[in-house]
Amino acid sequence: TKQEKVQFVIDTLEKIYPEIPVPLDHTDPYTLLIAVLMSAQSTDVRVNKITPLLFERADNPYDMIKLSVEEIREIIKPVGLSPMKAKGIHGLSHILIDEHDGKVPQNLEDLEKLPAVG
Numbered sequence: 001t002k003q004e005k006v007q008f009v010i011d012t013l014e015k016i017y018p019e020i021p022v023p024l025d026h027t028d029p030y031t032l033l034i035a036v037l038m039s040a041q042s043t044d045v046r047v048n049k050i051t052p053l054l055f056e057r058a059d060n061p062y063d064m065i066k067l068s069v070e071e072i073r074e075i076i077k078p079v080g081l082s083p084m085k086a087k088g089i090h091g092l093s094h095i096l097i098d099e100h101d102g103k104v105p106q107n108l109e110d111l112e113k114l115p116a117v118g
Contacts, residue, residue, distance in 0.1 A: 023044065024036065024039060024044050024047055024048065024051075025048045025051055025052070026051075027055075027059065028059075029103075029104035029106075030059070030060055030061060030096070030103075030104050031051070031055055031059055033092070033104050033114075033117070034051070034054070034055075034064075034089055034092075035047055035048075035051050036117075037085060037088055037089060037092065037116045037117075038050065038051065038076060038079050038085055038089075039079075040081065040085070040116075041080055041081055042079040042080050042081075046078065046079055047079055049078070050075065050076055050078055050079050053075050054072070054075045054076060057071075057075065060102065061092075061093035061094075061096040061097050061102050062093075062097065062102055064089060064090065064093040065090060065093050065094055065097065067090070068090075069086045069087055069090045070086070072086040072089055072090055073085075073086035076089075088115060088116045091115060092114060092115060092116065095114060095115070096114075
């Protein structure tokens with residue numbers, strides 16, 4: 001029956017994926033955007049260990065650009081690809097300030113124009 005097939009699929013998925021993936025910790029659209037940028041080639045668990053250290057220093061684009069790319073790189077080093085990600089975080093923060101009044105755009109078209117998003 002259809003119900004048995006559905007139950008089989010659900011049971012199989014639960015065996016393959018016994019735990020729900022860990023979501024990225026964030027407090028607002030900016031911290032989510034930065035966490036997503038950091039998650040490339042890394043795990044959510046690892047990113048969630050590092051983002052509190054970064055967000056303690058800078059949890060908005062205005063504070064982030066006060067940090068040097070090198071300072072950001074040192075903080076996020078454990079997530080991997082830190083030179084590229086640090087430049088991306090710093091550059092993205094500048095773009096948000098210069099083009100979006102320091103806020104993450106709420107529409108898909110403007111979001112996709114951001115580096116590392118589109």
